[in-house]
Amino acid sequence: MYWLMKSEPSEFSIDDLKRQPKRRAPWTGVRNYQARNFMTREMKIGQLAFFYHSSCAEPGIAGIIKIVSAAYPDETQFDAQSEYFDPKSATDDPRWFNVDVELVKKTRFLPLRELKSIPALSDLHILKRGNRLSITPVSDRQWKLVEKIIAA
DNA sequence: GCCAACGTTGGC
């Protein structure tokens, strides 16, 4: 099982991750229950994910990251100064969680445009109509195919 | 539990 995780590069890009100590950072700001549940229930330490740049001039896959922690409460939900502050979340019953990720490698940039042009990837979640989930599973087959394309 | 209104996402 692999993953694809979206981030707006103006908020947090792959280069921002690269600059972090140990190239690690908490994946904060997820405020969707389905995406949260993927982190709390299905993600395992050591699993790999594509780092995807969204909501920008050129959306696409920018690199590969690794899950390096179990899910734990997202601190930004308790920070009134944060744009991710959630007044309905209580410290003794947190609503939102995050995992930590580590940069494995920055790859050749693979634009969404190119992903769309590959028929064998038509079942990729982010290519499906109306998909907005910020964290989606990627199958072994899809992962290997994309890796091959990036390497080529 | 239904569902209309509203807010957000994200590519274009």
Add this chain to the structure above:
DNA sequence: GCCAACGTTGGC
């Protein structure tokens, strides 16, 4: 900035 698609909210 537009707008389709989808998630969340809250009155009933």
